[in-house]
Amino acid sequence: MLQLTQQTLKNWSFRQAGDEDWKPSRKGAETTEIHPDLIENGLIPDPFLDDNEKLVQWVGLKDWEYKVSFTPEASVSKLKVHELVFEGLDTFADVFLNGRKIISTDNMFVHYKADVGKYIKFGEENELRIYFYSAIVKGRELEKKFGWHGCSNGETSRTHVRKAQYHYGWDWGPLLMTCGPYRPIKFVSYDLSIDEVFVDVGITDELNASIDVKTTICGFAADAALQINVLSPSGETVASEKGQELKIGENSTKLYLESPQLWFPHTHGTPALYDFELTIVVDGHVIHSVTKKVGLRSVELIQEPFADQPGASFYFRVNGVPVYSNGSNWIPAHSFQTCLTPKDYTEWLELMVNGNQNMVRIWGGGYFEQDIFYQECDRLGLLVWHDMMFACAQYPGYKEFEESVEKEVICQLKRLRNYCSIALYCGNNEDYQSADRFKLTDETFFGKKRYEKSFPKLVSQYSPAVPYHPGSPWGGSSYKDETAGDIHQWNVWHGTQEKYQDWDKLGGRFVSEFGMEGAPALKTYEECITDPKYRYPQSYMIDHHNKSDVFERRLASYVTENVKMTGSDLDSWIYATQLMQAECLAYAYRCWRREWRGDGKRYSAGALVWQINDCWPCASWAIADFKKRPKLAYYSIKKESAPIVVGFYRTGIKKENGASNSNAKYSIPFNYNTTQYFLDIWGVNGTTSDIKAVFKVDLYHVTTGEKLKSLEDQKVILKANQSTEIFKQYELDTEIPIVAHGTFYDEEGSVLAAGADWPQPLKYLFFPDRKIEKVVKDGSITLSTNKPVKGVEIITENDIYLDDNGFDIFPVTGCEIYIM
Known part of the structure; x- marks a missing residue:
């Protein structure tokens, strides 16, 4: 017997269906898509620049052909089996080998295999040609045949097409309908x-x-x-x-x-x-x-009723150890996935790990990711919450559709089941909300049977060591239930647009989505908006590179409500949006992590921000922009997700006739009575061992910078894998703007963690007579200050990654920033 041989096909050519001439795809590429190939040949402008997206919409309405030649060695003919293996074709395609049709495809998530021994010419050149049909046109034909199904984001015909749903346009990404051999095609003999x-x-x-x-x-x-x-x-x-x-x-x-x-x-x-x-x-x-x-591990999803609160827990236990999930949602990192390299995946996932995140959620409107994604999650120790590829829609339930979906899920479960990082399979993203929006019943909500019966059966059969959850959000009785399951908390930004200082009232057992927009780095705008005259906050081009509905009002509202604007130029606007986003998201992580209170009281067990990344250069909810440039929010989340954290929360009560009235809401307009402020202070220990610490708190006058007092040192034991309360309702002076700075020290006097709480909103604060001294040496930047300073950003000329940014500095500690 001879050894198995394998040849991955590469060096493709393409043409628009009906044209005579073939054009070369990107040289040496094993996988490719139509837009990058058209750009490579100068046939379309880059849709990521300016508003060129509008100029390339015709591409998705056309049919396209790809071809490639390959020559198997003559000796390979002695082997008995000869197959072409297709790991991913996007999406509707007929495949021809030496002029003979060998397969047809209709699902980009399914692997196809064809026995081609009788068609192959050994020792000679063979031609593989693939005819890709327009997914938009095909989808509209299917919609006409099988009926309309509602959705949010993208056109409704997408519900019939087993293709990455974000290609149809989303509230953070462009409408770019791709096609092509987007995953490897291999000729295998054995x-x-x-x-x-x-x-x-x-x-x-x-x-x-x-x-x-x-x-x-x-x-x-x-x-x-x-x-x-x-x-x-x-x-x-x-x-x-x-x-x-x-x-x-x-x-x-x-x-x-x-x-x-x-x-x-x-x-x-x-x-x-x-x-x-x-x-x-x-x-x-x-x-x-x-x-x-x-990796050898056990993972469990623990949903146990509470003795003292409504509902049940929702947390992951790995090898018997409860894990609080600090993390992010992941969308495809490019509109054209074949443009991503293994290095891109490594850098993105290492950015998460360096940011103290331990879970990534693969969102259901993208792809089952490339193998390198899961390999890196395994290597780096990142848990994966994995949606099935359904998002924000009411999907059909006719026989052909369900059969295709079953093949897809079986194919992907078998491909992924050796990856130990996968901690959960989830049936869909927000389809239960969609069913509610479109007033579906159990008879018309076709996905209900899929998500609650078919999928759990398949996961149990093909990947039994991974828990299953029917949807996100989903609580069992209602997707709105905050006492069970997971929630998407969008009443900051979307919904009722609450103040972000009130995140403590907006939590749940596991918050798998929440977020706040922020602008990308100035360099990112400069790279995607070619004409400098459009680089101002309200320009048409800036607006085009933000796909969120009514973002102008919401972003401006949250900025003006919280942050002092020091200029109207683009750089000032970027800083204001990023500082606001950072403060907003830090509040959420801080409040919810407090509720990780130990065995039997793990009231809140995870926070996955929407989102870590972008698929094109834009302003969005991402905490690092398309070019992997971290926003200030990345660093604020990193601090709140550290192994040891100082937690603060400030409340205020209006005094009535000189006495505190706990029933009065201090936000009532024109109530000029004095507000009494109180501080709650706690610590979080994310490690698996108790830690002895000394806790010190200094109180400063924000404006003058004067240290007003230091609280009595507290000897505390930070209990392992939970939060520990230190001060409850500590009363602050009434009329002075006070910032509290707290530090945990170990028994040798080394700093374990530090944090601060500032009066809100930040826009009312003044910082006169501040002096910041800096010392730059190989590998680090050391800063010191004479008085407390808020939100210091370091901007480097080149893309140098820092281990911290957007930080506060206090005279007692200073700050040392490391170059990564």
Whole structure:
């Protein structure tokens, strides 16, 4: 028998259907899409620049063809099986090999495979040609045939098309309808092949691992053996199976590991990975080998009723350890996914880890991501909340649609089930809200059966070690239930547009979406708006690069309500929006993390901000812009998600006739009575060990910078993996603008964490006579101040990544910023 051979096809050509001439795709590309190829050939302008998006809408309405040539070696003809494997075609396509139609596709999330042995010319050039139909045109035909289904974002025909839904335009991204061979196409020849591997891990109470290595073997029977080696994270062989007799179809090998190194999210341990090496051997010759990196872990979704509050918990327990989920939502990082590199994925996910985040939610309007995404999450120790690819719509339920969806889900569950970072599969994004919006019943809400019956059955069958949740948000009885399940809290920005200082009243058991807009970096605007005359806050081009509905009013409202504008130029506007966004999101993380109160009282267990990234250069809710330039909000979230955190919350009560009236709302207009302010102060310990600390609090007059007093030092024990209350309703002086600065010190006097609480809104504060001294040396910038300063931003000429920015400085501590 000969060894398996594999050839990935590359160097494509394309043309508009009906044209005579073929154009070259991007040189050397194994995967591609129509817009990048048209840009490469100078046939369309870059839709990310200016308002060029409008000029390229015709592309999505046309049919396109791609072709590629490949020459298998003559010796490969001796092998028995010859297949073309399509890992992703976008979306409706007919595929021809040497003029013969071999498959048709209608779902970009399904892998297709074609036996092509009788069509291949060995030792000669073969031509693969793919005819891509316009997904918009096809979708409209399906809508006409099967009926209208409502949605938000994009046109309604998208509900019939199994394509990344954000291609139809979203409230943060452009309308760019792609097509093309967006995932690799491989020509594979073999006699025997390891087609699938599933390392099914069970962690026992004794922390031993019982492992069932399940393999699917394709090809023709032979006197073959399957060898398995298991290498520890340090590279030592810890288990092996040297000569198991192999059979065509399903094989199972039982292995046991004593006291294995378990995989943890990086905030709670080491993301340890084992190598599972599988090899088919015939007569001493290696026929095919596969290596899978696998983390050994258990993950549970804990939903237990509370004894003292309504509803139930909603948190993740990894290897028996409860985990508070600090994280972000992930949208596709580019409108054209084939333009992303492995380095892009690594940089994005490392940005999250460096920001103290431990969970990323793959949102349901994009893709099942590339393998590199999950590989990096495994390596870095990032938990993955994974939506199925349904978002903000009422999807149909006719037979052909459901059959296609089932193939899609089975395909992706089997592809992804060895990735230990996946902690949850979720049926959809906001489809329950959509059903409510369009007043659907159980009979007309076709997705209900899919999300509550079909999907959990498939997850249980193909990925049994991963919990399932029917939708996001979803609480069991209602998506609006704040006492159970997860919620999307959009009453800041959307909805009732509450003050962000009131996040403590807007929480839930797990907040899987919330956010605030902020502008991108000035450099990002300069790179996407080519004419300087349009680079001012209210310009047409600035507005075009913000897709949110009525963003002008909402962004201006939150800025003017909270932040002092020092100029009307674009740079000043960017700083104001970013500072406001940073303060807003910090309040949310701070308030909700306080409610992680220990066993039986984990009232709030996660905060996933909308969103970490963008798919094009724009203003949006992202905390780092399209160019991976962190906004100030990235850093404020990083501080609030640190292992040790100082928490503050300030409340105010209007006095009536010189006495405090707890029933009076101090926001009543024209109530000029004195406001009495109180501070709650707590600490959060995100580690798994108790920490002894000394807590110091200094109070400063904001305007003069004078230190008014220091509170009595508190010796505290910050309990492991929870919050610890320190002060409750500490009364502040009434008429003085006071900033409180608190610091945890360890027993040796080193700073564990520091934080501050400023009077609100910030726009009323004055900072005269401030002096900031800086010392720049290799790898760091040290700042010191004579008086408290709020929201200091460091801007560098080049893209230098800092470990902190947008920070406060106090005389007692100063600040040292490291260049990353």
